[in-house]
Amino acid sequence: MPTVSVKRDLLFEALGQKYTDEEFDELCFEFGLELDEITSEKEILIREQGGEKAEGASDVVLYKIDVPANRYDLLCLEGLVRGLQVFKEKLEAPRYKRVSPADGGEPQRLVITEETASVRPHAVAAVLRNITFTQERYESFIELQEKLHQNICRKRTLVAIGTHDLDTISGPFTYTAKPPGEIRFKPLSQSREYTAAELMSLYKTDSHLRHYLHIIENEPLYPVIYDSNGIVLSMPPIINAKNYSMLLNMRNVFCVCLQAKITLDMVVTMFSEYCDEPFTVEEAEVVYPDGRLSVYPELAYRTETLSGDFINKRVGINESAESIAQLLTRMCLRSEVSGEGDLIQVEIPPTRADVIHACDIMEDAAIAYGFNNIVRSTPRTYTVANQLPVNKLTELLRQDLAAAGFTEALTFALCSEEDIADKLRKNITETRAVHISNPKTADFQVARTSLLPGLLKTIAANRKMPLPLKLFEISDVVLKDETKDVGARNNRRLCAVYYNKSPGFEVIHGLLDRVMQLLDVKPGRNQGYHIQAAEDSTFFPGRCAEIFSCGKSIGHLGVLHPDVISRFELTMPCSAIDIDIEPFL
């Protein structure tokens, strides 16, 4: 969830009202935001870098507000204030307009060459004309681009935004792709020219930019934007050129977005507020390699028609179409009753790209109505409950195993390869284990194929406890199984261990007898259960038996091999039982 940090006083000034922290928190809650933290730059510095570094830092109160991940229109102070003011009916939602250049001038043009096909063959552009920045507005403008880069642009992998001072460059602009050695310019915050190849190595150590290098690093051609004089504007998605990018006192801004028109719409709608003619954006033309010409920004409004009844029935309220239209208008979705029955015409503005279905409109009506004003009612759905048989059996067995003197352990389903193989004296290839491709540590290399390692690790962590230790777990292991759609399945197993000064095979054997008694399986060769000497590398030779129930092998019991005991950092003899309980369903 993105967090937007705004200066409290600036926010209240823009809202035209002062709130206490509690009142503002309440407003956020109602609107679906979360006032996550009240802090200041100074406090943040003290927390992150200690008191010394914070000396002289600003102690202006900051509100950190969590914004839902799909609401790109609330990622800056301007958008937040607009959303809240409309919600509070203090402001009418503005209409964003695309305009042609004044005095019949030619629109700015961006020509995309076919070399871009290998990188990002799409770009859109627009101009913010006669804009007035202040220090705060400028910071917010930069901040919004950064937030968009992190969120909708997925850390610049999907979209890259560039904004430039139009008065220092001249169109038409060319978006092309070139080998890194042929791109040469003076990048932002550097004093000399570099080739693109040099930049890539320069930024390897840059704490911020190094995260974006991988996006184009291995491409033969890098994307680059030139103006008509062959001056580099930017090398997206990495860096803008110096001088042609943003400055506080610029008046005309040329915005380019690679790939997504939504992002461009978002940047220009948020800041067109500060243009001499507010909420207007000057168009720009984009010429594609195939000669097609498009005009941007789109700033498309879409109209959806739905019935008041639909909203009432889905939310569980009973409002007139007129009042529902009013509710929606408060959510920046300008709505009108169409006159036909209870149909409502809802206009979705370009800022609300998150509205893609009638259910999104329905949610906005519910938010405006107030979630907590909706009458809570019990659904009449009549159903009979059923337990999952394997869970039912597990629940019953757990109770009786505890009654038999064994204590339940709860261990992880993920573990290291070593846990299920080497330490149990098994070969990893014979375990049928499911392997994880991206574990952060060795603890998450595989899904367990046996409950035994978890129990032995539990004993190792509890060696100070009085002996004997008697533990059990009934839970799932995971095994590869080609008959399943995903190629693996869970298997519910019962595992128990007895750890004492003597191996206690008879104790574990007695537990098997008890479990079989609980499962109503009698001792016997054919219809019953029996055990039979077996060899298993995990167990001490001659001290292991295979367990058969109704002629089918269901597991093993025996005294653990001394090497297994020492590999789990244990010192006492230990006996164990491990059975599959699914045959007893």
Add this chain to the structure above:
Amino acid sequence: MADTGLLEALLRLLEKVDGGIDSQDVAADLGVDHQLIVGAVKSLQALGEVISAEQKSSKRWELTGEGREIAEQGSHEARVFNAIPDEGLPQNELMKMPSGKVGFSKAMSNKWIRLDKAHEGGPRVFKTVETIEDTVRDKLQLVQKGLSAKLEDKEKNELKKRKLLSEVTVKSYWITKGSSFSTTITKQETELTPEMIASGSWKEKKFKPYNFEAMGVAPDCGHLHPLMKVRTQFRQIFLEMGFTEMPTNNFIESSFWNFDSLFQPQQHPARDQHDTFFISDPALAHEFPQDYLERVKQVHSEGGYGSQGYKYDWKIEEAQKNLLRTHTTAVSARMLYKLAQQEKFTPVKYFSIDRVFRNETLDATHLAEFHQIEGVVADYGLTLGNLMGILHQFFTKLGITKLRFKPAYNPYTEPSMEVFSYHEGLKKWVEVGNSGVFRPEMLLPMGLPEGVSVIAWGLSLERPTMIKYGINNIRELVGHKVNLQMVYDSPICRLDS
């Protein structure tokens, strides 16, 4: 048990006095070692209210071994003096006496004797006075008689310095008569025996009282894990509410069921390597309901069912990637798809409580795996008000009655609501779960009828358990590092109390 004779002798002594008697005095009176009297006092105390005894301690001067020798045989200097005949004694002979060295110098400084160094035949010692007074012996004899009070502190310290006296702390009892004082002793029985029952002798016996302050002996038993006890209670709640358990015993899931079927776009950050465990073996799922898969692809890439869709290039390769499920909602999707394949739709209420996996950074409240609790209701015409109503009933069973709801975002529910409950301890609203109505883009491609709504909610099992059992670090609750003592000691779980 001290011998009965001694006990009765003590009781007879006690009978004669008005107030009480000191155990030291008893020892002196009866002429036995004090330790025996202490034993007798303890035995009598165990018999009930025969006597009452209060421990006290006092300080007393006692002779050391050397002190006792002097009290008997005289001081070293006196012994030296007495050994010297009128004609004197050669010094070297005198020095051979046991008391020689010390006695010689003391007697010299007392001026009882003199040394003639120039005497022919070697140095010789002569008496200088006719008689002497052995005050050291006298003083020690006073202490021996218990009359140490007659000596001045200075004198006692002087003798202490010479290691003839020592000050000892004496523990004794001040014994008084108890409420059931008697001079005869009836032996108390410790336990009722089969013989006593058979013979009826228990009627005449006195039984030793139990110490009800002591703890009992812990029963020899096994224990259930606290998290599993809480799981049992949550299962119980769902069953009481008529919910059927879903088959969640499949940790490995395909991206298709975990994400795509839930209308979660393929570029969604949750599908990133940083958040989800992907599987390298078996890497891909190979079997999907083909026509449903086509509908999912369409709704993502082009929209449909009244939706704009996400308008991107949906790839089967992405959907095939196997992973460790990140939520049990993947199973809910499978179940709802299965429900949609029924000839006629029937309303359902489903639940599950099982493990889910996140490739997260671990801390005190986050592990790579945790248990998700999930409830799902599918029926015609369910409303957001219904979801709130059912959440209210569910949380009431957990003992939580004050709820409020915050609009939230979730890719597969719309509306989405975070559930907050008022925490009386913290005096603030805390998030207790997530909920929402599944999106039509998820339900309609499955083939569920248009009018059917599906409402759902979820929460973790660990968090309420940690609150219930007062555990702050999740590693103290889950995994092999837990302290078994915590498991042994955890009380039963009643969520509503």
